[in-house]
Every structure is written in C-alpha cells, then in structure tokens.
Amino acid sequence: MTSEPMTYEERLWVFAQGKRLRRFRGMLRYPRSTYCDACGSTQPSHLYGLRDMENAKDYFVGSNCMARLSLMLVVERPFVRADIISAYVMARGVPEKLRLPHQAQLGEGEQSAS
Numbered sequence: 001m002t003s004e005p006m007t008y009e010e011r012l013w014v015f016a017q018g019k020r021l022r023r024f025r026g027m028l029r030y031p032r033s034t035y036c037d038a039c040g041s042t043q044p045s046h047l048y049g050l051r052d053m054e055n056a057k058d059y060f061v062g063s064n065c066m067a068r069l070s071l072m073l074v075v076e077r078p079f080v081r082a083d084i085i086s087a088y089v090m091a092r093g094v095p096e097k098l099r100l101p102h103q104a105q106l107g108e109g110e111q112s113a114s
C-alpha cells in the first residue's frame, strides 16, 4: 500500500492539507512549460491562482484541480486582493514580458481530466 502511487484525489488532499486557500481573480494561459502545484500535471492549459493565507504562499493549479478543490470546500469564499500575474511571476520566476491573453477564451479547451 505504501508503494502505491497516490490517486488524483489523494494528491489534492495532500496539497490542501494545512492550508487556508483563497482564489485569485482571473486566470493564466501559458503556452510555455508550466505545471500544476496540486497534482503535478505538466500540461495545464489554464492556471488558477491560490494563496495560502496561513503562510502567504501562492500556488497555481490547473482548471480541473481548481474545480475539484472548490468541490472539496477547501477554498475560502473571498478572493485574494492581488494580481495573479505578478503573483505567478513572484512564485515561479517567470519573465515579466510573457503575454497573458487571460479571459480571452474562458471555458474553451477545458480538460475533463488531468
């Protein structure tokens, strides 16, 4: 049992453990290499921002994980009052000049599973 890899749900639980998460407004679309902090997927087409209010640390997760975490009721209702783009740059060290046509195609290209 210990050698068994965690299921998707388990990874989300582990990610959410001990955190007080709040959402950023908006989302990011990144054509470049990125990853989901919750499940480790390297191909999220959209990234949503989550701030851990306990540790003031920011995380970025794919749309599928964002939806699951919301369903798990581990995301607090108020939004974070911070800019998701600068938070992402701070957290991941991505160059500022990346283009972010966020919101342009909301709802398109969503994956049903990661």
Ligand SMILES: [Zn+2]
Residues within 6 Å of the ligand: 036, 037, 038, 039, 040, 041, 061, 062, 064, 065, 114
């Ligand atoms: Zn994920």
